[in-house]
Amino acid sequence: MSAGHTAELDSLFGDYPLDQAFDEMREPGGELRPHYRALAETLAALPPDELQRRKQSADLAFLTQGITFTVYGRDEGTERIFPYDLLPRLITAAEWDRIERGLTQRITALNLFLRDVYSDAKILNDRFIPRELVYSCKHYRRQMRGLQVPRNVYVAVVGSDLLRLNTGEFVVLEDNLRVPSGVSYMLTNRRVMKRTFPQLFQSYGVRPIEHYPQQLLATLRSLAPEGRPEPNIVLLTPGVFNSAYFEHTYLARQMGIDLVEGRDLVAHDNIVYMRTTDGLRRVDVIYRRVDDDFSDPLIFRSDSSLGCAGLFNAYRAGNVTVTNAFGTGLADDKAIYAFVPRMIRYYLDQDPILPNVETYLLSDEKERAHVLANLDKLVVKAVGESGGYGMLIGPHSTAQQREQFALQIQANPRNYIAQPTLDFSRAPCLIGNHLEPRHVDLRPYILFGDKVNIVPGGLTRVALEKGSLVVNSSQGGGSKDTWVLE
Amino acid sequence: MLSRVADSLYWMSRYLERAENTVRQLDVTMSLMLDPGGDSAETRWKRLVASLGKATGLEWNGDLESMAHTLVFDGLNPASVTFSVNGARENARQVREEISSEQWQRLNRLFHHIHSPQAEAQFSANNNDLLASVVDGIHLFKGVSDTTMIHGQGWQFIRLGRYLERAYSTATLLEVYQPSLFAPAETETFGNQYLELVGLLRCCTSFEAYCQVYTADLSPARILEFLLLNRDFPHAIRYSVEGMRHAVESIQRGGGRRAPDELFVVIGRLQAMLSYTTIGEILSGDAAGFLHSIREQCMRIHELIYRYYVQYSIQSALAA
Numbered sequence: 048m049s050a051g052h053t054a055e056l057d058s059l060f061g062d063y064p065l066d067q068a069f070d071e072m073r074e075p076g077g078e079l080r081p082h083y084r085a086l087a088e089t090l091a092a093l094p095p096d097e098l099q100r101r102k103q104s105a106d107l108a109f110l111t112q113g114i115t116f117t118v119y120g121r122d123e124g125t126e127r128i129f130p131y132d133l134l135p136r137l138i139t140a141a142e143w144d145r146i147e148r149g150l151t152q153r154i155t156a157l158n159l160f161l162r163d164v165y166s167d168a169k170i171l172n173d174r175f176i177p178r179e180l181v182y183s184c185k186h187y188r189r190q191m192r193g194l195q196v197p198r199n200v201y202v203a204v205v206g207s208d209l210l211r212l213n214t215g216e217f218v219v220l221e222d223n224l225r226v227p228s229g230v231s232y233m234l235t236n237r238r239v240m241k242r243t244f245p246q247l248f249q250s251y252g253v254r255p256i257e258h259y260p261q262q263l264l265a266t267l268r269s270l271a272p273e274g275r276p277e278p279n280i281v282l283l284t285p286g287v288f289n290s291a292y293f294e295h296t297y298l299a300r301q302m303g304i305d306l307v308e309g310r311d312l313v314a315h316d317n318i319v320y321m322r323t324t325d326g327l328r329r330v331d332v333i334y335r336r337v338d339d340d341f342s343d344p345l346i347f348r349s350d351s352s353l354g355c356a357g358l359f360n361a362y363r364a365g366n367v368t369v370t371n372a373f374g375t376g377l378a379d380d381k382a383i384y385a386f387v388p389r390m391i392r393y394y395l396d397q398d399p400i401l402p403n404v405e406t407y408l409l410s411d412e413k414e415r416a417h418v419l420a421n422l423d424k425l426v427v428k429a430v431g432e433s434g435g436y437g438m439l440i441g442p443h444s445t446a447q448q449r450e451q452f453a454l455q456i457q458a459n460p461r462n463y464i465a466q467p468t469l470d471f472s473r474a475p476c477l478i479g480n481h482l483e484p485r486h487v488d489l490r491p492y493i494l495f496g497d498k499v500n501i502v503p504g505g506l507t508r509v510a511l512e513k514g515s516l517v518v519n520s521s522q523g524g525g526s527k528d529t530w531v532l533e
Numbered sequence: 534m535l536s537r538v539a540d541s542l543y544w545m546s547r548y549l550e551r552a553e554n555t556v557r558q559l560d561v562t563m564s565l566m567l568d569p570g571g572d573s574a575e576t577r578w579k580r581l582v583a584s585l586g587k588a589t590g591l592e593w594n595g596d597l598e599s600m601a602h603t604l605v606f607d608g609l610n611p612a613s614v615t616f617s618v619n620g621a622r623e624n625a626r627q628v629r630e631e632i633s634s635e636q637w638q639r640l641n642r643l644f645h646h647i648h649s650p651q652a653e654a655q656f657s658a659n660n661n662d663l664l665a666s667v668v669d670g671i672h673l674f675k676g677v678s679d680t681t682m683i684h685g686q687g688w689q690f691i692r693l694g695r696y697l698e699r700a701y702s703t704a705t706l707l708e709v710y711q712p713s714l715f716a717p718a719e720t721e722t723f724g725n726q727y728l729e730l731v732g733l734l735r736c737c738t739s740f741e742a743y744c745q746v747y748t749a750d751l752s753p754a755r756i757l758e759f760l761l762l763n764r765d766f767p768h769a770i771r772y773s774v775e776g777m778r779h780a781v782e783s784i785q786r787g788g789g790r791r792a793p794d795e796l797f798v799v800i801g802r803l804q805a806m807l808s809y810t811t812i813g814e815i816l817s818g819d820a821a822g823f824l825h826s827i828r829e830q831c832m833r834i835h836e837l838i839y840r841y842y843v844q845y846s847i848q849s850a851l852a853a
Contacts (some may be wrong), residue, residue: 113639287627296629306630322536324842326850
């Protein structure tokens with residue numbers, strides 16, 4: 048590296064703090080990691096305002112393409128673009144290989160677990176997982192007991208959240224087995240990125256992700272009911288007011304399938320139809336982006352009109368495939384999560400490739416006592432929540448908040464778990480005119496049809512607030528394009 | 534195609550056609566007011582409001598600028614341009630997966646443009662610039678609709694909405710203008726009357742087209758003939774009705790199981806009414822009634838579109 052470059056790099060970095068957290072770009076001593084060098088040098092060589100200019104043109108691209116999410120609670124139903132950081136997050140081929148194998152193993156075990164629990168429940172009889180933990184889960188659906196699911200695939204679409212600890216190792220923070228979202232941002236980030244840094248992208252040799260919609264479609268098709276060679280596949284959305292509506296329309300369009308709402312569907316004689324201009328048309332596969340609770344007012348919440356009355360019975364009769372299946376939220380319950388390594392050993396007789404985060408079950412008396420004594424150091428989460436809600440981050444909490452959580456835990460221990468506060472990795476972000484590190488996670492998207500497919504990459508979410516550990520878009524998070532290198 | 538989607542495309546298109554129509558009529562009215570003489574500003578404004586379907590909240594209050602501002606920007610007034618643009622975008626948003634990215638981006642840009650603070654500033658500085666830019670935005674949308682969207686059922690519903698809205702609003706406009714066309718105020722000079730007639734034609738972007746057919750020799754009877762009965766000019770009512778029939782036929786070719794017999798009857802009757810008559814017959818008979826009947830038939834067509842394609846009963850569909 049020439050001396051001139053170093054000066055420019057210094058001004059780009061400004062005051063870039065390094066501490067014990069893993070930095071994606073720099074070694075602990077401050078040296079650039081080899082695979083980040085070309086990126087840093089390219090950025091440093093740009094004229095001072097060029098980065099800002101590219102940032103603005105990327106923002107404009109998001110706005111005119113309507114890549115927005117809805118912010119609830121305002122008069123106009125304001126739409127905002129999902130904050131986007133210009134710098135890609137890089138993952139080496141070796142790192143990705145491990146992630147891919149680890150996730151494949153995990154999703155296979157989770158599917159076997161769901162099948163087992165909803166049929167013979169061997170794992171419970173063998174006392175590998177406490178029975179009461181399963182049956183007390185609010186996402187357990189007894190209607191699914193003994194029901195034959197096409198190809199035994201309960202979860203066809205998964206988004207697992209990974210963190211990188213200060214050892215450099217990736218761990219799984221949670222699995223999203225219900226209606227994981229964000230894949231449209233992964234795809235649109237990539238498109239905007241290719242326009243923003245075309246030469247850089249080319250020089251890096253990034254593995255493509257653009258085929259995700261096609262793979263999703265192939266996955267859905269592989270799950271069609273028997274005897275329906277040309278299945279009619281649809282995406283079921285709660286509608287235009289859902290915060291992920293953009294994603295639903297995006298995926299439907301990219302797959303070339305109809306985007307339906309509950310009011311478009313009619314179940315008659317255990318067959319689901321959709322209302323078209325040519326009359327009723329039979330539906331074979333439903334990619335469901337509506338929660339269990341709202342899917343069928345006859346079986347689940349009777350006050351919901353987002354689903355289709357009679358859907359579940361048609362599903363039970365095998366006349367329509369709904370994916371992900373109902374009741375899969377059981378396996379992403381944060382208390383059940385603690386047992387995923389055991390599932391992997393039980394069903395696959397393997398050691399987990401991607402470890403879990405250490406998790407305390409508060410229904411266990413000894414662990415509860417430990418957690419209550421150390422609330423200021425731990426993160427406490429409600430087991431059935433997502434999106435960063437229902438969470439206490441010990442080191443960032445007030446005594447009053449801790450007291451309130453302690454009461455809630457004692458009132459309903461099953462509803463909470465605790466984990467150590469993780470010092471997960473940080474990646475450089477463009478803040479103003481220079482780079483600063485921010486905490487990032489990684490959500491790869493896993494498809495499970497005839498086989499497991501993971502597009503190389505995923506959504507890297509960023510906690511854009513300085514020092515913040517919360518990456519959720521509803522709580523001030525943003526995203527980055529993720530480049531898996533050849 | 535999903536019924537809900539067809540419905541949204543149909544309304545997206547109607548709203549845009551309505552926005553364009555409102556913009557053009559406002560533009561013409563305001564430019565006519567520049568010339569002294571002829572009708573007072575109040576009369577003109579009232580005529581504008583009447584030809585926009587007697588919109589409320591737009592009563593004459595003497596402050597032209599604020600009323601025009603309301604008609605363009607008041608998103609809560611159903612007659613306003615902004616309301617129509619909002620409606621078009623909201624419908625498009627619900628069928629994002631059906632329209633092309635280009636269409637969506639065009640419409641989104643128009644939406645953000647009319648909601649930007651610059652738009653209001655531009656309107657105060659020179660209202661014509663802003664109105665022209667809105668019309669441009671709509672034209673661009675129609676252009677990319679024709680070039681980037683598959684010409685299947687969805688596209689036909691867009692055409693159906695456009696022609697229905699156009700036939701209806703042109704009939705309304707003519708109904709409002711018709712009495713004064715043939716009985717100009719005695720004080721009116723030839724120059725003013727000429728401007729009036731040009732204004733009416735420009736409301737339908739048809740001045741130049743008219744001149745090609747009849748030369749610049751403007752007469753009320755010929756103008757009516759042109760806007761009602763011309764079969765080649767896209768803003769003439771007869772052309773619009775033929776467009777509707779063509780759209781419905783194409784939708785039906787998509788393989789519908791239930792033939793919309795009654796819809797064909799109603800559209801065919803309206804088409805025949807416009808094809809097999811002369812302007813002389815219309816003027817010697819009840820011209821106002823003739824125009825009014827066009828509007829009623831348009832409403833009937835709208836109802837039937839709903840009954841056949843959008844809100845049919847499940848029993849009828851299962852039986853078919």
